[in-house]
Every structure is written in structure tokens, then in C-alpha cells.
Amino acid sequence: MKTQNIxxxxxxxxxVVLASNLLAEAALSAGYDVKKTDxxxxxxxxxxxxxxxxxxxxxxxxxxxxxxxxxxxxxxKLEAIRWGHFLKTDGAxxxxxxxxxxxxxxxxxxxxxxxxEIVTALKRFTPEVHLVPGTATASRLGNAKMxxxxxxxxxxxxxxxxxxRLASTLEAGLPPKLRQPNLVAFETGRSMYLK
Amino acid sequence: MERLLLSGNEAIALGACHAGLKLAxxxxxxPSTEILEAIAKFPGIYAEWSSNEAVAVEVALGACYxxxxxxxxxxxxxLNVAADAFMAASTTGVRGGLVIVAADDPGIHSSQNEQDSRxxxxxxxxxxxxxxxxxEAYDFARxxxxxxxxxxxxxxxxxxxxxxxxxxxxxxxxxxxxERTPQFSHEPGKLVMLPGAARERWRKVLERMxxxxxxxxxxxxxxxxxxxxxLGIVASGIGFQYAREVFPNASFLKLGLTxxxxxxxxxxxxxxxxxxxxIEEVEDFIEQYLRSQGITALGKEIFPRTGEFSPxxxxxxxVKAGIIDNTPAKSWPAAGLARRPPLLCPGCPHSGVFFTxxxxxxxxxxxxxxxxxxxxxxxxxxxxxxxxxxQPLGVIDTCGCMGAGISQAAGMAKAGAAEKPLAVIxxxxxxxxxxxxxxxxxxxxxxxxxxxxxxGTTAMTGHxxxxxxxxxxxxxxxxxxxxxxxxxxxxxRNASVVDAFDLKAVRAELRRAMASSELEVIIVRGDCxxxxxxxxxxxxxxxxxxxxxxACLLIGCSAIKKSESDGIIIDSGACVGGYCALCQQxxxxxxxxxxxxxxx
Ligand code: SF4
Ligand code: SF4
Numbered sequence: 162m163k164t165q166n167i168x169x170x171x172x173x174x175x176x177v178v179l180a181s182n183l184l185a186e187a188a189l190s191a192g193y194d195v196k197k198t199d200x201x202x203x204x205x206x207x208x209x210x211x212x213x214x215x216x217x218x219x220x221x222x223x224x225x226x227x228x229x230x231x232x233x234x235x236x237x238k239l240e241a242i243r244w245g246h247f248l249k250t251d252g253a254x255x256x257x258x259x260x261x262x263x264x265x266x267x268x269x270x271x272x273x274x275x276x277x278e279i280v281t282a283l284k285r286f287t288p289e290v291h292l293v294p295g296t297a298t299a300s301r302l303g304n305a306k307m308x309x310x311x312x313x314x315x316x317x318x319x320x321x322x323x324x325x326r327l328a329s330t331l332e333a334g335l336p337p338k339l340r341q342p343n344l345v346a347f348e349t350g351r352s353m354y355l356k
Numbered sequence: 357m358e359r360l361l362l363s364g365n366e367a368i369a370l371g372a373c374h375a376g377l378k379l380a381x382x383x384x385x386x387p388s389t390e391i392l393e394a395i396a397k398f399p400g401i402y403a404e405w406s407s408n409e410a411v412a413v414e415v416a417l418g419a420c421y422x423x424x425x426x427x428x429x430x431x432x433x434x435l436n437v438a439a440d441a442f443m444a445a446s447t448t449g450v451r452g453g454l455v456i457v458a459a460d461d462p463g464i465h466s467s468q469n470e471q472d473s474r475x476x477x478x479x480x481x482x483x484x485x486x487x488x489x490x491x492e493a494y495d496f497a498r499x500x501x502x503x504x505x506x507x508x509x510x511x512x513x514x515x516x517x518x519x520x521x522x523x524x525x526x527x528x529x530x531x532x533x534x535e536r537t538p539q540f541s542h543e544p545g546k547l548v549m550l551p552g553a554a555r556e557r558w559r560k561v562l563e564r565m566x567x568x569x570x571x572x573x574x575x576x577x578x579x580x581x582x583x584x585x586x587l588g589i590v591a592s593g594i595g596f597q598y599a600r601e602v603f604p605n606a607s608f609l610k611l612g613l614t615x616x617x618x619x620x621x622x623x624x625x626x627x628x629x630x631x632x633x634x635i636e637e638v639e640d641f642i643e644q645y646l647r648s649q650g651i652t653a654l655g656k657e658i659f660p661r662t663g664e665f666s667p668x669x670x671x672x673x674x675v676k677a678g679i680i681d682n683t684p685a686k687s688w689p690a691a692g693l694a695r696r697p698p699l700l701c702p703g704c705p706h707s708g709v710f711f712t713x714x715x716x717x718x719x720x721x722x723x724x725x726x727x728x729x730x731x732x733x734x735x736x737x738x739x740x741x742x743x744x745x746x747q748p749l750g751v752i753d754t755c756g757c758m759g760a761g762i763s764q765a766a767g768m769a770k771a772g773a774a775e776k777p778l779a780v781i782x783x784x785x786x787x788x789x790x791x792x793x794x795x796x797x798x799x800x801x802x803x804x805x806x807x808x809x810x811x812g813t814t815a816m817t818g819h820x821x822x823x824x825x826x827x828x829x830x831x832x833x834x835x836x837x838x839x840x841x842x843x844x845x846x847x848x849r850n851a852s853v854v855d856a857f858d859l860k861a862v863r864a865e866l867r868r869a870m871a872s873s874e875l876e877v878i879i880v881r882g883d884c885x886x887x888x889x890x891x892x893x894x895x896x897x898x899x900x901x902x903x904x905x906x907a908c909l910l911i912g913c914s915a916i917k918k919s920e921s922d923g924i925i926i927d928s929g930a931c932v933g934g935y936c937a938l939c940q941q942x943x944x945x946x947x948x949x950x951x952x953x954x955x956x
Contacts, residue, residue, distance in 0.1 A: 173698065185523060189361045196489070198522030200465065206743060207914050208698035221600040223489075223522035226667045228687045239694060246687040263696040267909060267918045268748055269723050271694030282690050305929070 162193075164217030165321060166225040170244045171236030172261050173207045176309045180234070181212035183313070187322050187330040188216035196223035211244055234316050236295075236309065237261050239273060242282045253289035255316045257308060259296045291315070291354070298349060307346040314350025324351060362526045364519040367490040368429075368457060369394035370526070371497030376534035377401050378424035378452070381412035383788065384817035385431030386466040387520035388459035392429055393820075396829040403829045405814075405821050408758075408788040409434035413441035413456060417510075420454040421547065422538035425501050429457040432473050433757065437789070439476065442510070446480040447557050448547050449508035449564075452536065453501035457513045459520050462637040463664025466517075468738065468757060470662060472639040477512045477615040481561050483568055484512045484615035485577060486593040490524040496612060498529070499577060507564050507571070512615075516637060518594045518664065569616040577612035580625055587679070588629025590622065590642060590653070594665070595635040601667040602674065606633075617645050626651045633658070633679070637665050654679075697746050702915035703932030705811050705856035705882025710744040710751050711911045711942065712863050713778070719750040723906045732870075733768060733775055735761035737790070739782040740816045740884075741809050748910050752780070759789025766793070766802035776870055778805045783839060784814035784822040791842065797875055798847040805869045805876045809856075810839055811884040819887045839879055848877045856882025859941045885932045893950045894931035895940055897924055901947035908939040908948065 167184065171177040178199045185197045193216040200211045213225045227246050233254045235241030241256040248254060256279070265271040274282070276292070283290045293315050299308040310331065317324050328347055332340050362370065368391050372380070379402045382392035396403040402419075406412035409430040419426035430438060435458040445454060458473040477484035485500055487493040493515060500511040545553050572578065587606040591599050596610050609625040611617070614636075626632050626646070634643040634655035643655035658677040660669060674680045700707050714720050717732035736742055736752035737760065745752035754764050765777035781790045786808050797804060813827075814820040821827035826836030843851045850872065854865045862880065869876035883890065894915075897908075904923050908916050915930035916939060926939070928951065940948040 172696065182523075185361055189359065189525065194525060195361055196522060196524040198518060206698035206701060206740065207696075209696045220524070221597045222594075222667050223518065223524065224598070224666045226601070226671070227689075239696070242690045243693055243696075244689075246689045248687070262917065262919075263694050264699060264748070264912065264914065265696075266694050267916075269918075270747075273694060286687055 162217055162321060164215055164220055166230045167214040167232045167234065167320075168225055168230040168244055168247045169212045169214065169234045169236075170240040171210055172240060173210050175210070175236045177210045177212050177236060180309050180313060181214050183330055183334060184320075184322075184327075185214055185216070186334070187327050188214075190330060191322050191326055193217055194220045196220045198223040209240055209243060232316060232319050234312060236312065238276075238279050239263070242274065242279055245283050245286050248283075248286040250287055251289070252287050253291065253319045254283050254287060255291050255293055255312060255319070256283070257295040257312055258292050259308075293350075293353065295350070298353070299346060302342065302346050302349060304342060307343055310343045310346040311350035314347035315354050317347070317351050318354040357527050360526045360528065361523050362490045362494070363390060363521060363523045364487065364490050364493040364515050365390035365521070366394045367493035367526050368497045368513065368515065369398070370528060371494035372427050372455065372501070373398045373401060374528060374531040375453070375498040375501040376425050376532045376536070377427055377501075378536070378538070379416060379419040379426040380404075380429065381406045381415040382429035383407070383409045383412055383434055384814050384820040385434050385459075386817055387461060387517040388429050388431045388434075388457060389817045389820065390520070391457060392829060396831070405829045407823055409438035410441045413438045413445060416454060416456070417441065417445045419538070420450045420452040422540050423452045424536050424538050425453040425534070427455045427457065430459070431467065432458050432460045432471050433467060433469065434458065435473055435476055436471075437758070442476065443480055444549070445510040446482050446561060447549055447554060449557070449560070450504055450510060453504035454510040455497065455500045455504060455513055456510050457515070460514055460516045460638065462516055465664075468755070470638060472641060473512065473514050474614060474639070474641045477514075480510075480512070481565050482509050482512050482615075483507070483613060484514055485612055486514050486614050487519055487612065488593050488596045488610070489519065490522070490526045492612065493519060494526045494528060496577070507568055508560075509564055514593075516593055565616055569619065572613050572616055572618035573620050575613050575618070578618055578621060579610050579612075580621075581608040581610060583607040585628060586630050587633065588625055588631065589633045589635055590625070590646070591635040592642060593637060595637055595670075598665055598667045598670050599635045602671045603680070611642065614642060617642065619649065622646060623649065623651065626653070635659060635665070635670065638662070698743055699746070699914045700740065700743050700912060701886050702913050702930045703885035703936040704740070705880070705884065706741045706744060706809050707911050707913060708856050708859050708938050709807065709809065709862050709880045710741070710749045711938070712859060712866060713751045714749045714910065716863070716866065717751065720748040720910050722910070731775075733765070733773065733777040735765040735768070735777060735779045737761040737779075737781040737785050739785050739814075741780060741782055744780070746912075749912050758785050759793050762790055762793035762797055762804070762806055765804040765806070766797045766800065769802050769804050770800070776803060776805055778807060778870070780807045780809060782815075783808060783810040783812065783824045784820075786839065787823045787837070791846070794843065794848070794877070795846055802875060803873055805878070808839060808843075808877065808879045810879050810881045811887075813884050813887050815884045815887065819884070843877050843879070848875060850874055851877040851879065853879045853881055856880045857936055857938060859938065885935070890932065890935045892933035892935055894928040894933045895926050895937060895948050896928070896951040897926055898947045898949065899923065901945050903945055905944065907942050907944055911938050911942060913939060
């Protein structure tokens with residue numbers, strides 16, 4: 162298998178690192194060589210967060226080169242455009258339909274792009290752009306915090322790792338009481354793509 | 357065989373543990389922090405957060421003098437603080453193995469500079485190991501202890517941010533079971549560095565370097581990877597991994613031991629290839645050595661001298677230099693996007709005092725109002741509260757290194773600055789080195805105003821303990837140094853404590869202290885909400901009363917948002933509620949109150 166490059170992005174506190182750890186564990190258990198790295202800087206405090214994940218036969222660099230990502234999973238829309246240039250021309254972007262305007266926007270010195278601008282910006286890189294109502298779906302399922310699981314479920318359609326393996330890795334990392342709802346969230350996310 | 361997915365930091369911790377580590381000491385600092393955090397979880401190893409890096413090295417050195425294996429960890433700038441202790445360790449050498457980890461931060465992800473710690477290895481005449489992934493971080497940690505004991509030297513382990521914070525597969529080796537009873541034995545000629553003894557030891561240090569140079573030639577830490585003879589790449593650290601991506605067919609000399617360098621190995625390698633490239637992050641440490649040996653090599657002429665490398669940067673540089681010509685279609689980041697700098701958290705105890713400083717100092721203005729020239733001189737320090745430099749607070753005027761704010765303010769006052777300077781420092785940083793600066797200020801009667809922002813933890817790096825926190829590295833209770841008692845004991849006559857969330861009290865105290873003509877210390881106390889997670893009903897904005905003046909936005913609380921359609925709103929999921937209530941105190945229209953319904 163050619164090395165798979167997955168970029169997960171979002172805002173500090175959204176669980177980007179957790180999500181990429183989970184995918185990395187799943188790839189490890191599938192027998193691949195795995196490298197991943199999170200770029201945080203001081204960004205744990207609400208800044209922009211990006212996590213690079215690579216797996217395959219043998220991986221040298223943990224960083225993905227620009228234009229080389231097979232999959233971009235964005236937990237927030239502005240961050241999706243910020244990192245969009247990492248996408249391959251035949252890569253896929255799975256973007257949570259959530260806007261978190263930074264303070265520069267709130268204070269009026271910057272503007273937040275509208276949905277049409279976001280999609281156009283991403284389509285410059287690949288036609289496969291999916292704006293997913295992750296937050297709304299998770300809330301409907303009873304817990305807005307499961308948004309990441311919904312998105313991972315959706316993204317699983319683009320991953321060369323079996324959905325069962327992903328789900329069981331997810332399950333293993335959760336306290337018992339959260340397992341069932343998250344499995345439902347994962348399945349819901351997964352089936353949203355087929356519709 | 358067992359395969360683990362570990363970060364470089366976790367791998368260093370496990371490698372050290374498997375090498376029979378007995379004691380580890382550190383001061384938290386990105387990117388090194390997680391090493392000690394991981395070690396603290398292993399049974400049978402003593403782990404501590406020391407009050408600063410020099411102390412950490414001294415603690416580890418003392419332990420190794422009793423014959424056990426010990427380690428001290430820090431970030432690159434921490435090695436500046438520890439430099440004296442580091443040199444002392446080099447001079448006396450060790451008994452049990454001593455490894456000093458200094459994690460470098462190329463690209464300055466979370467630091468104040470980009471210095472290259474390998475220079476300290478040269479200065480201290482100690483070996484330097486550079487791992488390039490987690491497996492090597494694990495293996496090199498083990499080898500470092502062995503080298504240390506074999507050559508009677510501390511060993512510098514230099515990972516970089518990308519190695520520390522990337523995860524890759526580690527296959528561990530069997531754990532060493534060292535039977536060592538800690539015991540000190542007298543040997544003044546080795547351990548008491550009076551000039552006579554020191555002269556003798558320094559000669560031994562030089563001999564040690566000669567032996568290490570011979571060892572470097574055959575060390576498994578350095579290895580050649582044969583490939584095409586057209587291009588030979590000498591690389592260290594993560595640069596090696598990037599280079600393998602960009603030049604899959606080249607020959608490589610992968611250097612894990614970069615001080616001292618293997619003369620013959622390098623010469624032979626250079627002789628086997630047509631062109632030599634040196635790929636190393638930050639300084640031209642290896643390249644300069646090659647040049648000094650008369651070997652023609654390209655390095656910093658092509659690759660950047662500053663910033664973190666990546667496969668992209670290496671490829672672009674090589675294309676520009678005409679070494680490779682296939683420029684892959686490259687995409688560029690979108691321009692002009694709204695930036696997203698880090699912020700203080702909702703409910704942060706620093707927000708109130710910064711808001712007050714900001715308003716007293718004309719640092720921020722309501723949206724639409726004309727800014728006024730700023731007042732007050734505010735010397736900052738390193739921690740979460742450095743984020744107070746960003747808008748809308750904008751209240752930090754200097755930030756150099758840990759503990760410096762108090763001394764800088766004293767310097768300004770002594771230089772005759774018209775305005776009484778303020779210094780802002782966190783509790784952990786105060787224990788680290790701020791206390792030294794405060795002692796100086798007391799002794800020299802500097803008329804400054806020191807604000808110790810006490811949130812009870814080392815928040816920036818992830819809530820590590822310190823002498824004022826009452827929490828050990830293992831998360832078990834520890835003895836607690838009371839800051840106000842310490843401050844008074846240091847000779848400060850005017851020391852007060854104020855509640856960080858009581859804006860009126862903060863303002864009154866600040867006004868008083870700034871007007872006083874003496875040295876004033878105000879301890880502004882409030883828990884870090886991301887540690888204690890105290891929450892109550894979130895605040896809510898009454899849209900009828902709110903006239904969108906934007907005053908609450910000036911706190912810089914990320915739970916308060918402005919939307920096109922609804923005006924200003926509070927994100928109930930992010931707000932910590934009554935525990936903070938700063939916005940409520942700021943709002944001139946009394947439009948903010950407790951929400952009704954269930955507490956989150
Ligand atoms: S971690 Fe604690 S101290 Fe740091 S910004 Fe957040 S609330 Fe404030
Ligand atoms: S009470 Fe106000 S200032 Fe405090 S966290 Fe909530 S919204 Fe922010």
C-alpha cells in the first residue's frame with residue numbers, strides 16, 4: 162500500500178489530537194508502520210491545531226508535504242481552508258459544518274468567510290469536498306461532544322482501515338458508559354456518506 | 357514482538373526506565389515536559405519537578421554520585437539556566453550514568469529563541485546524541501547511560517520538537533535489571549573542584565574527548581545507508597527522515613552521535629560520493645566540521661539557517677539549488693485568512709488583572725473608539741500570562757526569559773524611569789527564578805510593583821506542580837511553600853493578596869501599589885479553571901439591556917462572541933460561570949446575569 166497521509170485540523174480544545182491518536186492506534190493494530198505529529202505551539206489555548214498522520218509499509222517523515230494529503234478532516238471551517246493546500250488533487254476533505262470565529266473577527270479586524278467561500282476555496286484543491294453537519298448530528302444523538310466520533314465515522318469511508326477495526330479501537334479508548342452512544346455516533350456518521 | 361506507538365518523549369522515558377534509571381528531575385518546558393510526566397508514572401523511579409533547570413541537573417548529578425543512573429530534562433533555553441551545573445557535571449564526570457536531555461525547538465513553536473544545544477556539548481566537552489524518531493529516542497536513551505558510564509561523562513541527549521512530539525513505532529528491548537545500592541564514597545580529587553583537582557580533571561575531560569572520537573568511528577549510533585554514488589547526504593535528527601523522503605535514492609551518512617564527530621567515517625563517506633549535502637536543523641554544526649576537514653559540502657548555502665525543516669522545505673531548497681529538478685505541482689496556502697492566535701482560557705484568573713491593567717493603561721479601546729497612547733510599563737514573563745500580550749489585552753511590554761520581568765522592572769526603576777514599572781510573573785516562574793530577582797529588588801530597594809499571578813500550577817505546559825502548588829510530579833500531595841510568607845520572609849514589607857475574580861479589589865490594590873513609593877508585591881490569586889474545572893451556571897446576556905458596547909469583549913474571554921445576527925452572546929458550553937463572572941462585573945448596562953436552568 163502507498164503511504165496514507167491524513168491531516169486532522171481544528172481549534173485547540175476540540176480534540177484534534179485525540180482523534181488522530183485514535184486513527185494512529187487503529188493503523189498500528191492493522192499492522193502498518195505509523196508516524197504522526199501534532200503541531201500545537203502555544204495553540205493549546207484556543208489556537209489553530211493541526212495533526213499529521215501517516216501510515217503504510219514504511220514511513221520516514223512524520224510530516225505530510227503540501228499537496229500530499231489523501232484526507233483532510235477539519236473540525237472547524239476556517240481551519241479547513243487554512244490547511245486545504247495540503248490536499249492531493251484527488252484527496253477528500255471532510256469538514257465539520259461549524260464556525261468558530263477567532264477573536265480577531267469578533268473584534269472586527271478580520272472577517273470570517275461564508276460557506277460558499279469555504280467550499281470554493283477547498284474546491285481549488287480537490288472536487289471531493291464534504292461539508293458535514295457533525296455538530297448538529299451529535300446534538301441530535303444527545304451529546305454535542307460526540308461530534309468528533311460522527312466525523313470519524315464519516316471519514317471512515319475514505320480510509321483503508323476497516324470500519325470494525327476503527328470502531329473497536331474507539332471503543333477500547335472510552336469509559337464503558339460512553340461506548341454505546343459513541344458507536345452509534347460513529348455508525349451514524351459513517352452512513353451519512355452513503356446517503 | 358511488542359510494537360508500541362510512542363511519542364519521542366514517551367520513548368525517552370521508557371528507554372531510560374529500561375536502562376535502570378533511578379532518579380529523574382526536570383523543570384517543565386515545551387517540548388520536553390512529557391518526558392518527566394511519563395517517568396513519574398513508572399514505579400521505582402524517583403521523579404521530581406525541580407524549581408528550575410540548574411537545580412534539576414544538580415539533583416541528578418548528586419544522585420549519580422551515589423552510583424545510580426539519573427537524568428535531568430529541560431527545554432533548550434533551560435540549558436542556559438543549567439549551564440553552570442552542566443559544566444560542573446562535565447568536569448567531575450559521573451559515577452552512575454547521567455543523561456541530560458535538552459529538547460531544542462527549531463521553528464520556535466513555543467519558545468523565545470531557537471538556540472542549538474549542540475553548542476553546549478562542544479562547550480562542555482560531552483557527547484551529544486540526536487535521535488530521529490521514537491525508536492531511536494528509546495534506543496539512544498539507553499545508549500546514553502551506557503556511554504556515560506563507559507566514558508565517565510554526562511551525555512547530552514538532544515531531541516527536537518518534531519521528535520519529542522511525533523509518535524512512531526517503538527519495539528522495546530529487555531529491561532536492564534541493575535543491582536545498585538546507592539552509596540556515596542569520598543573522592544575529593546574527582547568531586548571537589550578546587551583549582552588543583554579541577555586542573556587534573558580537565559585534563560581527563562580532554563582525554564575523554566579523544567577516546568570518544570575514536571569510539572565515534574565505530575559506534576552503531578552512526579551508520580551509512582548505501583545508495584547512489586551521485587549524491588551523499590550527511591544528516592542528523594529528524595532532518596534524516598525528511599531527507600529520505602526527498603532523496604529516496606541517495607547515499608546517507610546518518611549521524612546519531614554528533615559530538616564528537618567521526619572524522620574517518622565522514623571522510624570515507626565523502627570519498628565514495630560525487631556530491632555531499634549536509635542536512636541539519638538550526639546551525640551548521642556538522643557542516644562546519646566537514647569544512648574544517650577540507651571536505652567540500654553544501655549545507656546552509658541551500659537549506660535554511662533558521663526555522664523547522666520539513667520535506668517541503670528540503671525539496672524546495674534542493675530544487676532551487678538545482679540538485680533535483682522535478683518540481684512537483686505545489687499548492688499554496690490561502691492568503692488573508694483570519695488569524696487564530698492562542699488566548700487565555702474562559703474563566704482564566706489572569707483575565708481580570710490584565711483587563712484592569714489594560715484599562716488603566718489605555719491598552720485597548722472599545723470597538724469604533726480611537727485608541728489613546730498607552731500608559732504604564734509592564735515587564736512580562738514566560739507562561740500563560742504572556743498571552744496577555746495579544747489583543748484585546750495588549751498588556752505585556754517585555755518578555756525575555758523566565759524570572760526576568762522583576763529584574764527588568766528593577767533595572768528600569770534604577771535607570772530613573774519616570775513611571776513606576778510593573779512586573780508580572782506567574783507562581784511557577786516565581787519559584788523558578790523570580791524569587792532571585794525579588795531578593796535583588798528587596799536588597800537594592802527597587803521601587804517597583806510586582807504582580808505574582810498565582811493560579812496554583814504551571815499551567816502553560818500542562819499543570820505541573822512546583823514548590824508553591826503542593827503537588828508532586830507523581831500527582832501525590834507534596835509540601836507547599838506559601839508565596840506570601842516567602843515574599844515577606846524575603847524582606848518585602850508591603851505584600852498583599854487579592855482575589856483574581858474581584859475586579860474592584862484588583863483595581864483598588866493596583867492603584868494603591870502604583871501610587872506607593874515603595875516596593876510592592878501583589879499576589880493575585882485564583883485557580884486555573886482548566887485544572888480545577890470548577891463550573892456553575894453559565895452567564896447569559898440579556899439582549900434587551902445589552903447595547904452592544906463591546907466592553908465585555910475587552911476581557912478577551914473566548915466564551916464571549918459577537919455574531920452578525922445576534923449581537924454579543926456567551927457560549928454556554930465554554931463559560932465557567934459564577935466562579936469567574938468577570939464579564940458581569942465589566943458590563944456597564946448590567947446586562948449579564950446567571951442563566952436559569954441546569955448548571956453545566
Ligand atoms: S491554562 Fe489556566 S492559566 Fe492558562 S490561560 Fe488557561 S485558564 Fe489561564
Ligand atoms: S463569566 Fe463571563 S468572562 Fe467568565 S468565562 Fe463566562 S463569559 Fe467569560
